[in-house]
Amino acid sequence: MDRPWQRIDEWSQARKGKIMEHLPLIAAPLLRRQIVAVFTQWGMPQAAAEEAAEVMVDTDLRGVDSHGIGMLPHYQRFFASGELDPKAQPSVRQERPSTALVDAHHSIGHTAALLAMRLAIGKAQATGVGVVGVCGSNHYGAAGYYAQMAANEGLIGLSLTNAFTPFLVPVFGRQPQLGTNPIAFSAPGRRHPPVSLDMATTTVAYGKVSIARRAGKALPEGWALNAEGRPEHDSAVAAETKLLAPLGGTRVLGGHKGYGLALMVEILCATLTGASAADRITGHFFLVIDPGAFRDPGEFRAELDALTDRMRATEPAEPGQRVLVPGDPEYAAFAERSLRGIPMTPTLLEEVREVCRESGAPFLLLP
């Protein structure tokens, strides 16, 4: 049996340079208590705070450092500006057996997304498919968390969100017009963990540009653009201008496809739900499908395992790096970090301490 923790070495190799050996390692339960302490201090009900913290810590455990505790300082700003209402109770605005629209009423995105995904899962279990949109929301963390909720129930999940910070420059343009609008997809195997894709529709997320800047490294063509819409190689400049190329990078390498995918995400998350990104409102879109509505669900899962095996058996270009399946690096990170803890940079620890100071919550992470 191929267990995630057997892939730690592979993962370490794939993420070489991202692992910072000498950082403090924070245990997941402590991190969860810290986040709950901040959220409840804002006035968020205990249950909602625990749920949202659970999503964030899971994200850190999976190695997606950009979307877990790392977002807390941003959430603090959204709370301070009034864009995020910690007391808001998302509600179902419109509902049919296979569809629903949830109004988040400006809650933290996680609360609304959890409600919406649970609703979509129930609809898929009852009718074969569930489509739930969310309007009036905020940042919901990692898109992949919600897609995988469906896979954990033996269902296929799709999770999309728009993002109101414009980063993505459409092909032929020189202004950012869309967020990094991610696509997450998850499908359940039997022997193997779910195949779980979670990708921004830009070539890279902004975080990668920041990392290159701190390391003083040049950017490859296809990551970022300058104010004239041409490739920007200077990571210090790119970190300032924040103009990202859509997946594909340039027109000749298919940048119009990444732009098209980002626009699809925008339409499903914002135009369909009425969450206008132009007004700094975030929307989400969830689709859940029950394989049992199409074929024997056991056969589906067995065949997905066979597909995973077929991909992993691809002859590798380099002997030391075998072909992965989406989700592999995250499962390996999860196994490692569950044992060792979650590495946090001094900067991030300081930012969390500052959040605690501002909100009046106790700082719990370091003695």
Place this chain on the structure above:
Amino acid sequence: MDRPWQRIDEWSQARKGKIMEHLPLIAAPLLRRQIVAVFTQWGMPQAAAEEAAEVMVDTDLRGVDSHGIGMLPHYQRFFASGELDPKAQPSVRQERPSTALVDAHHSIGHTAALLAMRLAIGKAQATGVGVVGVCGSNHYGAAGYYAQMAANEGLIGLSLTNAFTPFLVPVFGRQPQLGTNPIAFSAPGRRHPPVSLDMATTTVAYGKVSIARRAGKALPEGWALNAEGRPEHDSAVAAETKLLAPLGGTRVLGGHKGYGLALMVEILCATLTGASAADRITGHFFLVIDPGAFRDPGEFRAELDALTDRMRATEPAEPGQRVLVPGDPEYAAFAERSLRGIPMTPTLLEEVREVCRESGAPFLLLP
């Protein structure tokens, strides 16, 4: 009002080098009669032949030369080998109010896809969403045709297909494992024609490598790979080895995302429906959503127009090339080719003549 035919010049510019001025131009009705003549000669019922020909000619009118009449010689081969049964009547194998599985019984893909998409549209109109899978099918032409059928009814459409010819090499690998597995999405505006994305999940379709080979041009890094899994710049070699990079091209430019999207398409089209690509069986996946299940449909369409306007108003990098919305080049091609006819190369005309000879159908395209 922004009409498609006002964008002919823009399109001509965008497709510069693809328009071959001195080719014979075949009128759409004649091309349709030619295709129908071949299909009925194979034994396909008249109505099915006319429907499939309609899809193919529409595709040629939209400038997608690789997926219209250009596929006829391939279909002739599938017919000759018995993989395509012209007399097959696709049937619904499993059905619930919002889902269905269609068995194509090895019909031409178009026939099964039209049935499935109509079913999905009806389900979306009745319940807000329709998901229909197809197994046991063949090549269905351009994915975008079916997505746009939904948009023409005021609905949002998604159309995916797997393809059993392996072209796509997973990141870190050096063997082709997946087809060019396209994603097509279409959503209806009010003033503007639908936003219509239709993209392979490889950086380029194989046709672009062929074109570069004929022109004796080198390939940019990110299009094709050599047998060692490294970038192949020689178009003559790449046309032989047929190893395409996933969208993104290289790992550093997000090739794992294109690979992940291709795998998602494979799971939804093959694993979900039971159409195993390993057995040279094609499957499709259609999703239709009624915006009216989420908000006022008129408001949805008006807001989509506003989004289109916002994208088109992006400050351009070059003054002569404004930012487009997915579908723009195809609408312009449609307007031009509806008036002028469909250009066909001497090679393609000769191939169609050969198909007619083999099948015993009359050759109608040239006097």
